[in-house]
Amino acid sequence: MKNTKPLAHLGRRLVACAVVTAASSGLSAQSVPSEKNTPAVPESEPVVMSAFKVNTDRDVGYFSAETTAGTRTSKTLVEIPGNVSIINEAMIDDLKADRLADALNYGTAGVTSLDIIQDDFSIRGYRETNRFRDGVAQSGFFNNQLYDIERIEVLKGPVALSFGSGTILGGAVNMIAKKPSATPVREVETSFGGNGFMRGSVNLSDSLTDAKDIRYRVTVGAQNDDRWKEMESDDNVFFGGAMDFDFGNTTVSIYGYHFDTDTYVYFDDFLTTQTPTGILQFNQYSTEGFSSARAKDVYYDSTDDYFMASMATQLQDDLSFKVLYRYQNLEDRRRIIRGISLDADGYTLNRQDIPFANDADTSTVQADLNYQVSFLGMKHDLTIGADYTHSYARQALVVLPIGSIDTRDPDFSGDDNIAQGDDIPAFSSDNANFSDITSYYISDYLSVFDDKLTFVGGVRWVDSITSSRNNVTRVNGERVETPTQNAPRYGVVYQPIKNASVYAVHSETVASSNGLNQRGEALPDSTGEMDEIGIKAFDIPVFGGNIFASVAYFDMAKTNVRVILNEIDPETGFSVITTTTGDTSRGFEFELGYRAPVGPGQFDIIGTLYNAKTRGNGGGRVPFAPDHVSSLLVKYSFNDGALNGFAIGVGGYFESSKLASSAQDLLLDYGDTYDMFANYQWRDWTFGVNVKNIGDRRYVARYAAPGLVQGSEPRTFRFNVGYSW
Numbered sequence: 040m041k042n043t044k045p046l047a048h049l050g051r052r053l054v055a056c057a058v059v060t061a062a063s064s065g066l067s068a069q070s071v072p073s074e075k076n077t078p079a080v081p082e083s084e085p086v087v088m089s090a091f092k093v094n095t096d097r098d099v100g101y102f103s104a105e106t107t108a109g110t111r112t113s114k115t116l117v118e119i120p121g122n123v124s125i126i127n128e129a130m131i132d133d134l135k136a137d138r139l140a141d142a143l144n145y146g147t148a149g150v151t152s153l154d155i156i157q158d159d160f161s162i163r164g165y166r167e168t169n170r171f172r173d174g175v176a177q178s179g180f181f182n183n184q185l186y187d188i189e190r191i192e193v194l195k196g197p198v199a200l201s202f203g204s205g206t207i208l209g210g211a212v213n214m215i216a217k218k219p220s221a222t223p224v225r226e227v228e229t230s231f232g233g234n235g236f237m238r239g240s241v242n243l244s245d246s247l248t249d250a251k252d253i254r255y256r257v258t259v260g261a262q263n264d265d266r267w268k269e270m271e272s273d274d275n276v277f278f279g280g281a282m283d284f285d286f287g288n289t290t291v292s293i294y295g296y297h298f299d300t301d302t303y304v305y306f307d308d309f310l311t312t313q314t315p316t317g318i319l320q321f322n323q324y325s326t327e328g329f330s331s332a333r334a335k336d337v338y339y340d341s342t343d344d345y346f347m348a349s350m351a352t353q354l355q356d357d358l359s360f361k362v363l364y365r366y367q368n369l370e371d372r373r374r375i376i377r378g379i380s381l382d383a384d385g386y387t388l389n390r391q392d393i394p395f396a397n398d399a400d401t402s403t404v405q406a407d408l409n410y411q412v413s414f415l416g417m418k419h420d421l422t423i424g425a426d427y428t429h430s431y432a433r434q435a436l437v438v439l440p441i442g443s444i445d446t447r448d449p450d451f452s453g454d455d456n457i458a459q460g461d462d463i464p465a466f467s468s469d470n471a472n473f474s475d476i477t478s479y480y481i482s483d484y485l486s487v488f489d490d491k492l493t494f495v496g497g498v499r500w501v502d503s504i505t506s507s508r509n510n511v512t513r514v515n516g517e518r519v520e521t522p523t524q525n526a527p528r529y530g531v532v533y534q535p536i537k538n539a540s541v542y543a544v545h546s547e548t549v550a551s552s553n554g555l556n557q558r559g560e561a562l563p564d565s566t567g568e569m570d571e572i573g574i575k576a577f578d579i580p581v582f583g584g585n586i587f588a589s590v591a592y593f594d595m596a597k598t599n600v601r602v603i604l605n606e607i608d609p610e611t612g613f614s615v616i617t618t619t620t621g622d623t624s625r626g627f628e629f630e631l632g633y634r635a636p637v638g639p640g641q642f643d644i645i646g647t648l649y650n651a652k653t654r655g656n657g658g659g660r661v662p663f664a665p666d667h668v669s670s671l672l673v674k675y676s677f678n679d680g681a682l683n684g685f686a687i688g689v690g691g692y693f694e695s696s697k698l699a700s701s702a703q704d705l706l707l708d709y710g711d712t713y714d715m716f717a718n719y720q721w722r723d724w725t726f727g728v729n730v731k732n733i734g735d736r737r738y739v740a741r742y743a744a745p746g747l748v749q750g751s752e753p754r755t756f757r758f759n760v761g762y763s764w
Contacts, residue, residue: 090359090409090422091351097578100634100643101146101672102587103127104577107174108192108201108213110482110497111407112359112422117537117575118484120495120530120544122591124148124630126191130645133674133688133716135230135729135757137238137262138182139170139191139214144692144714145672147193148628148647150212151694153663154741154749156304157181158212163195163595164624164653164664165209165567171202172214173294173347175363176428178399180371181300181341186240186260186277189217195628196569196593197546199499199526200482203405203426206551208567208597209624216294219254219283220244228761235265236757240277252285258296267753268307270330270337270376275300289352296345303339306743307331308750309378309388309446318708319699319739319748324386324446327737327753331390331444332376333451341371357412363405371397376441376454378746388746392441394463398433420484428476435469435510469510476503482528496529501549524549539576545569553601556616557608563618567597584635584642593651595624600655602662602701619655624664626651640677640686646670660698665709667695684720689713699742709751712736718759725761730754 090112097104102125109119116123124147136142140152143160153159157180158170170177177183192213199205202213224244231237240260247253257280264273279296308325349363373395378388407424442453458464482497501524507516530544546569553562573591600622604615632645646669653664674688694709713734718727735754742748 090353090411091361091407098127099578099585099587101127101130101645101674102577102632102634103190106192108194108211110201110422110484111174111424112409112420114484115577116589117534117540117577118493118532120532120542121546121571122195122573122575122589122628122630124150124193124195124589126193128189130672131185131188131190133686133718134690134714135716135727135759136185138184139188139212140182142185142191143193143212145670145690146630146645146647148630149195149649149651149668150193150210151663151665151668155182155752156306156749158183160212161663161665162193162209162212163593163628163649164622164651164661165595165597166663167207167209167211169204169207170212170214172345173216174202174213175347175365175403175405176202176204176401177214177345178367178369178401178430178432179343180369180397180399181302181343183214184260184262184275184277184298185214187216187242187256187258187279187296188214190215195591196544196571196595197526197528197548197567199478199501199546199548200480200497200528203428203478203480203499205478205499205501205524205526205549206565208548208569208595216279216281217242217244217256217258219246219256219281221246221251221254224256224763226761226763228759230757230759232755232757234267235263236755238262238264254283256281266304267327268330269328270307270332270334271303271305272334273302273304275302288354289350292347292349292351294347296343298343298345299341301338301340303334303337305339305375306377306741306747306749308739308748309381309746310739310742310748312385313381313383313745315745316704318696318706319742321737321739321748321750322381322385322446325748325750327750329446329449331378331388332454336451336454336457337374337376339373339375341369344368357410359409361405361407363403365401365403365405367399367401369397369399371395373397379744380746382443386446387443388446389443390441390746392439392457393436394439394466396433396435396466396469399431401428401430403428416487418484418486418490420486421482423479423481425479426477428474430474430476431471433469433471433510435466437464437467439464466511471508471510472505473507474503474505476501478502491534493532493534494530495532495544496527498525498527499549500525505552521550538578539574541572541574543570543572545571553599553618557614558610562601562616563599565597565599565601565618567595569593569595581633582635584633587632587634587645588630590627590629592627593625597622600661604701619657621656622653622661624651624653626666637675639679639682640675643672643674643676645672659703662698662700665695665697667693669693685717686719687715687717689715699739705742707739707742709738709740710736723762723764725759725763727759727761729757729759731757 093105093113126146149163151161195210198211226242229239242258244256260277276299281294284291311320345367347365351361375393380389404427409422478501480499486493503521506518526549528546532542534540548567550564550566571593575589598621599618608615629648649668653661670692672690676686691713693711696706696708699705699707716729732754738751740749740751
């Protein structure tokens with residue numbers, strides 16, 4: 040894609056000048072030993088997993104120092120040319136975040152959740168439905184629960200080198216599962232609240248041998264939540280575990296879980312009018328207690344089986360190898376009864392009855408080789424690797440007629456006649472898609488001047504083969520083999536001191552298919568690119584405390600963006616599906632943390648600010664992309680005196696208005712919401728309370744049609760008790 044952005048030229052000139060400087064200095068410099076290659080223990084003892092294992096020893100409160108999100112190997116945040124945010128276990132635990140979306144309001148800038156049905160995010164203005172678990176893409180038809188998640192990493196911009204997905208532009212959300220512990224961990228936690236909410240989990244971990252070379256973790260969790268709408272529920276069960284086996288310099292890890300949910304959460308509200316404009320408003324009859332059907336007539340049953348096995352070995356002090364296999368199987372069966380349109384009287388809601396089926400089956404293999412070497416005054420941290428993924432996805436449904444209801448006093452007796460069980464008609468739409476994606480990459484961190492200046496470069500090549508099958512007509516679609524594409528990433532990092540850096544980076548995506556329009560015609564592919572400059576600091580002493588900060592200016596562009604227009608194609612009777620010429624997102628994001636002792640305790644403060652304009656080719660706004668997002672979380676912990684063990688925190692989250700659809704006159708107004716928590720630790724016990732949406736602010740969170748919108752969640756109280764021994 041042709042780049043005409045001033046920042047792109049600036050970034051490339053910085054990199055070019057830096058490369059020339061490095062080359063000339065490297066030829067005249069004396070060879071120096073690699074600090075990374077220096078064993079942390081005597082040479083007779085092996086250094087195990089130095090390249091791939093994240094060290095959490097430097098983590099402080101809400102702040103973490105290392106990640107594998109920037110590359111496939113462990114790096115400190117200040118070494119990475121790009122913005123990476125980490126929501127660690129301390130913050131997840133304080134917020135008592137049950138779902139992935141609940142944890143992302145604080146601690147990361149520019150990430151907004153689009154709905155509460157499943158994990159669906161806007162990152163720097165671009166919608167990203169992908170999410171990752173331990174660096175591998177994960178499918179899902181529901182909100183990811185956090186029973187066994189230790190932390191969440193958010194990498195901004197194209198992520199091809201890190202996660203193998205060459206089509207992502209905005210960024211990626213990566214969940215990191217808890218690892219088996221060499222020391223005993225025994226934790227039981229329970230939470231309860233209104234509407235029959237109960238949630239519990241047990242987490243056990245320990246070593247099985249005196250040498251601690253065999254370690255295990257077992258996690259069990261369950262939840263029951265009747266919610267505030269009669270037809271909704273949020274119930275699930277989780278079983279998971281992991282084992283690590285050490286064989287000298289080699290570690291074999293096995294991880295898996297089974298997740299079963301019969302959660303039914305869907306678009307269950309409607310608007311004031313058939314033809315809304317401006318900020319969308321609830322109909323007076325669309326209350327927190329309204330439901331468009333009865334609980335007994337709907338269901339939303341999903342299962343998720345996940346297995347991962349990996350082997351990592353230290354072949355030499357400077358040479359590491361890792362191979363990983365992942366398998367995931369999803370089965371999803373739903374019966375959705377939903378509103379769709381509103382009559383002119385303003386209270387008669389027309390509905391649809393949709394039996395629905397989703398299936399997904401995915402296998403992935405990854406291999407990575409890391410080599411660290413020094414010569415001519417330069418240090419190379421070179422990684423090469425390959426990924427292969429085979430996936431199958433099926434979606435099937437049938438839309439059945441069902442009577443409308445008077446929302447002033449809903450009467451669902453007519454629903455007694457809807458088809459059940461084997462009487463449900465066959466699916467009218469049933470499509471399966473198959474894909475085989477093979478990719479391989481190379482990246483290098485080249486450091487000079489005692490690691491103060493680092494040049495980062497890499498590229499991933501991607502080959503894909505896709506095909507489809509219509510299970511209704513038994514017709515196989517055309518097999519499409521995409522020519523090899525590449526996604527480069529290169530940049531420069533300058534570290535004047537160990538815990539601070541300045542960087543510039545350029546990265547791109549490979550072309551991604553937009554699929555077909557309403558007439559079955561292929562839409563043009565999308566490509567994307569990003570330029571970014573920024574400053575990062577970790578654990579810097581300031582004003583009697585320590586700051587943790589990052590600020591980044593970014594300039595991003597994406598061509599051929601798929602949109603669904605609010606107009607009907609006369610030939611097909613369906614909404615028009617097309618592409619815009621392209622979208623851009625330009626702006627800055629700021630993340631600042633401060634930790635300081637004050638009185639008998641200490642403050643932990645973390646704030647974020649995102650200010651950017653995501654615009655279409657004609658200058659219009661882009662759906663789901665707010666211009667301003669900010670958050671602030673403040674916690675005070677007592678470490679001495681009568682209140683020793685007590686902590687209290689409050690958080691505020693603000694999101695400016697954003698487009699609800701491609702129509703420029705339909706707006707969602709999130710505004711500001713506030714949360715708080717308090718907890719007290721006494722011996723092996725922990726007691727706490729969390730309040731979400733303190734002001735009980737209610738707003739339209741997602742729009743699909745005047746009779747089909749999703750409301751925000753009301754104020755909720757959660758009381759928590761934990762015991763560890």
